[in-house]
Amino acid sequence: MSTENNLLSIFALGGLNEIGKNMYAIEYGDDIVLIDCGNKFPDESLLGIDLIIPDISYIIENKDRVRALIVTHGHEDHIGGVPFFLKQVNVPVYATSFTLGLIEIKLKEHRILRESELIDINSDSVVQIGEMNISFFKVAHSIPDCLGIVFNTPDGTIVHTGDFKFDLTPENNERPDIHKMAAIGNKGVLLLLSESTNAERPGYTPSEQMVGKNLEQILMKAKRKVIVSTFASNVSRIQQVVNANKKTDRKLALLGRSMVNVAKVAMDRGYLTIPKDMLIEPRDINELPPEMVTILCTGSQGETMAALSRLSTGNFRDVEILPEDTVILAAGPIPGNEKNVTSIVDNLYKLGAHVIYGSGSSSGMHVSGHGYQEDLRLMLTLMKPKYFIPIHGEYRMLHHHRMLAESVGVEEGNTFILKNGDVVDIENSIARSNRTVPNGNTYVDGVDVGDMEFVLRDRKKISEDGMLMIIIPMNKQEDKVLADPEFISRGFVDQNFSELRKGMNRITIETINELHEANRYSWNVMKKQLKRAITQYVKERTRKEPMIVPILMDI
Amino acid sequence: MSTENNLLSIFALGGLNEIGKNMYAIEYGDDIVLIDCGNKFPDESLLGIDLIIPDISYIIENKDRVRALIVTHGHEDHIGGVPFFLKQVNVPVYATSFTLGLIEIKLKEHRILRESELIDINSDSVVQIGEMNISFFKVAHSIPDCLGIVFNTPDGTIVHTGDFKFDLTPENNERPDIHKMAAIGNKGVLLLLSESTNAERPGYTPSEQMVGKNLEQILMKAKRKVIVSTFASNVSRIQQVVNANKKTDRKLALLGRSMVNVAKVAMDRGYLTIPKDMLIEPRDINELPPEMVTILCTGSQGETMAALSRLSTGNFRDVEILPEDTVILAAGPIPGNEKNVTSIVDNLYKLGAHVIYGSGSSSGMHVSGHGYQEDLRLMLTLMKPKYFIPIHGEYRMLHHHRMLAESVGVEEGNTFILKNGDVVDIENSIARSNRTVPNGNTYVDGVDVGDMEFVLRDRKKISEDGMLMIIIPMNKQEDKVLADPEFISRGFVDQNFSELRKGMNRITIETINELHEANRYSWNVMKKQLKRAITQYVKERTRKEPMIVPILMDI
Known part of the structure; x- marks a missing residue:
C-alpha cells in the first residue's frame, strides 16, 4: 500500500520518438532513480554538431533527490551522455563490470574518473533506494552483460527491459533469465517499459550462433x-x-x-x-x-x-x-x-x-541484437503488465509495439505512447499521463554544450547559399560614409559579380542617403534596411539568398 | 567492313559509378550520337546545390559533329539535363511521344521549347545518321514507352538497352519486344551496353500486376x-x-x-x-x-x-x-x-x-522497374554480345553485372568496367579502352551552372564550425592600424567570447607589429599570417576551426 504522500512517476528524457539518447526516470516520493544516459549522433542537418545528449535541466533542478544512475548496458545510446551528466549531477553509477569498463574509458577522457562513484552489480544484486527495492535480470543483446531492471515499490512493480532479444543459444552462454522473468510476471507487474526497435519486424530474431557458422565457412x-x-x-x-x-x-x-x-x-x-x-x-x-x-x-x-x-x-x-x-x-x-x-x-x-555484405541478416554475417515481434510478445507474455509503455523507438515502432501488447492481453487504453518529458503518474494503482517535465536536445559542439539554436540556424543558412558581407567605413558622429563599401563573399558566387557589386554599391548608398534624409540615424535601423534591400536585389538577380551581413565600421 | 578511317567509339559522360545523370555517346567517324542526358540529385554534402548534370565540355568542343540526342525514356536521370544541354548544343531530340511530353514541360520552363527540334519516334522507327543505321526495340520499365536502341554500323552492331525489366504481364500491354531482341542477337551484336541497377538482386523482378491486385484489395x-x-x-x-x-x-x-x-x-x-x-x-x-x-x-x-x-x-x-x-x-x-x-x-x-509501407516489394505495393539478375541474364542471352559494357550503376553493380555476363557466355576479358569518360575504341572488331575524354559533374546552383568547387569548399567549412571575420581598419600608405579590430562571427559561438576576443585582439596587433618590424608590408602576407595565428589560437581554446576571414580595410 502506498504511503500517503508518495507519488510514483515514470518518464523519459530521451529515447521516445527517436533511436538514441536513452534516458528514463523512476520517481518514488523523494527519490529519483535514472536509467541510462545515452547520446545520439547528429544527422546532416545538424551542421558541425558532434553529439546530441538529453536535456537534463529537470534533473539538475531536482539534483538533491537523485540517488542513482543505473546503466542497463554499454552501447553509446545508453552511456554516451554519462560524462556530461556526471559533471553536473555526481551520483553513484550502477552497472555490470563490462558496462563500467566502457564507462571508465569515457570518464578518463573527460578526466572525471577519480571523482566518480562506480558500483559493480550483476543480475543477482539488490539495491535499496528509499522505499524502492531494485533487482535485476539477465537479458541477451549484442553486447555482454545486459540487464533488465525491477523496481519494487510499495505502490507496485515497475519493470524496465533494457535492450534485449531472446537468444536461446547465445555465443557466450549468457542466456536470458527466462525463469526469473516468469517469476517477476507471476508476482504481478504494474507497469512494463519495453524496447521497441524491431517492433515492425515479424518473427523471432535469429541467434548469434548463425553468424559463427557462416564465419567459419x-x-x-x-x-x-x-x-x-x-x-x-x-x-x-x-x-x-x-x-x-x-x-x-x-x-x-x-x-x-x-x-x-x-x-x-x-x-x-x-x-x-x-x-x-x-x-x-x-x-x-x-x-x-x-x-x-x-x-x-x-x-x-x-x-x-x-x-x-x-x-x-x-x-x-x-x-x-x-x-x-x-x-x-x-x-x-x-x-x-x-x-x-x-x-x-x-x-x-x-x-x-x-x-x-548485405542489409539485415541477408548476408548471414549479421543478426540484430533487438528482439523481433515474437521476442517482444514473449516479454509481454512473461511480464503480464497491467500498464505498458513502449520505449526506445520511433513513433511507428511504439505504435506497432502497442498493437503487439494488445494482442497478448494488455488492455486497450492501458498502453501509453509517450513523448520525451511526458510523465505517467500512478496513484492507487491507476496510471495517468497529464503533465510534462522539461526535455529536449542538448548539443555538444567542440567544448560547448547547449542548445545552439541560432548558431545552427546561421550555419544552415550559410551552407545553402553562402554569405555576403558589406563593410561600410563610417564616421559615427557625423553619420558619414568614409569610403566605398567593400563586398566580401564566401560560399557565394555569381557569374557577373562585378555587375552585381555595382548594383549593391548603388543600393547601399541610396539606402543610407534615404535614411539620412529621413533623419533615422539609428545604426540598427540602417543595418536592417540594408539587409532587406540587398537580399531582395541579390535574390532577383541570382535566385540565391546568401546571408547578408552589413557591417558599419565606426572609424 | 569498315571504311578505312572510321573509328567506332563508345563512352559515358555520366551513369557509371553512380545512379543518375546518364549520358552515353556513340561516335562513328565524323558523327556523334548521344543517348540520354539526365540529372542527379545532390546529397547533403553538396550544400545548396540544386542539381548535378554531366560535364559536356567534350561535346561542346565537338559540337559540329553531334547529330542527335536520343532519349530512351522520361525519368529525370535520363532527361533532367536536356534543357541545359540544348542551350549549348542545339541538336534534334529523338524520343517517343510520352518522353517528349515530359521533355516539353522542361523546355517550356527554360523557355527554349520553340527553338528546340523534337522528333517523335516509336519502336518501329529507323533513323539514318551518317553510316549509322539506328533502330529501336520496346522494353518494359516503370514509365511508359521505353526504348532500347540498336546502332548498325559498318563495323558492327552496338545495342543500348535503356532501363528495363522483363515484365511479361505489364499493366499497359506494352510487352517487351523479346522476338525483336532475339532477332537482333541472332544477327550478331558486337557490343552491348546494359543497365545494372539491380545486378545485386537474385531472381526475376515481380510483375507490375502484383501491385494492382493488392491495391484492389x-x-x-x-x-x-x-x-x-x-x-x-x-x-x-x-x-x-x-x-x-x-x-x-x-x-x-x-x-x-x-x-x-x-x-x-x-x-x-x-x-x-x-x-x-x-x-x-x-x-x-x-x-x-x-x-x-x-x-x-x-x-x-x-x-x-x-x-x-x-x-x-x-x-x-x-x-x-x-x-x-x-x-x-x-x-x-x-x-x-x-x-x-x-x-x-x-x-x-x-x-x-x-x-x-515497406522497403522493396515487401509491402506488396511496389515492384522495381529495373531487372533483377535473371532479367539481366536474359537480356545478355538474347543479345549474345561479343563485348559488354555494364552501365547505369555503382561500381559494385557493374561488378556483379560482369559476373552475370560471364555466367551466360561473355568471354572473360571482354567486359569493360569503365569510368565516366573512359572510351572504348573498336577497330577491326577488336575493342580496347586506353583513352579518356573530359568528364565530371556540373552543378546547377540557382541560375549558375559550373563546377563551383571553391564555393562548395567554403560552404562546407562554414557549415561545420561557422565563420569569424576580423576587420582591421588601416591606412594603406602608412601601414597603420586606425582602430581596434572588429570581430564578427556567424555560425560560431564560444561560451567565453569576450575573453576570446581579447586574445584575438592581442594576437592581431602582435602579428601586424611583427610583420611591420620585419618590413614585410605585403597585405597578402599579413592576411595569411593573421589567418594562421588566429586559427591556431581559436582551435586551442575552443576545439573548433571556424573559417577565419581577415579583412584589411584601406580607409
Missing part, C-alpha cells in the same frame, strides 16, 4: 587475408571470429582504436578469450603468408575516419587490401549509414577483394 | 479515404489505381504539381485513361463521404515540399488526413531517402491513419 574457404569489420562492442561476434580463427590456424590483428580499447576491457574482465599466440600487431601482418591472417576492424558503419574506410581507400599504414582478399561486413548498416557503407563496398571491389 | 477493405502516393511518372501504377477505383466506385483527386502535369501529358497522349466522372478537384474532397474518395499524390520519396509530406503534417490546403484513413506508399524509398520517408510514416501514424 568463409575462413575455411578464403585463400588469402580475411578482414572482418564489426561493432567493437559486439564481443560475442569477436569471440566467434576468434573461435573460427583457431580452427583455421590463422593469426589475428585488431585495427581501430575502439576495437583495441573494447577488446582490452573485454579480455581484462573475462568476457573475451583470445589465445596469446594468436594476436599479432598490425605491422607484423606483411611478414606472414596472407592465408594465415585475419583482421578484425572497426568501421562497419562506413565512418570515414575508421579503419575499414581507410583500408578501402588504401590509406591505412602497415595494412593493404589486395586482390583475392576477403572482406566481411559483419554488421548491418544502421538507417542513415547505407550510402557510406555501399561506397566502401564499391571501393573494396575496386581493390579486387571478395566482399560479403 | 486495400480499396475494397478501406472504410474511409485512401491516399496513394507514388512516382508521378509511373503511369501504369496510376492506371491500376484508376482501375481499382472504378471497381470500388470511388472518386479520384490528384495532388501535387508533377502528378497533375504528368497525368495531363499521359492522358493527352493516350497513355492513361481516367473516366471523366471519376476525377474531382481537391477542394471537392470534403463534400463527398470519405469512403468515396481516393487521392493520388506525389511525395513517396519523403520530399519535404511534396504533397504527402505536407499532408502528414496537416499543412495541405483543402485536404486533411483523419483517423482510419488509409495511406499507401506505393513506391520503395530510393537509397538515401529512407529517413525522410520513415519520418512521414511516423507522422501519418500520429494522425491515426493506417499506413501501408
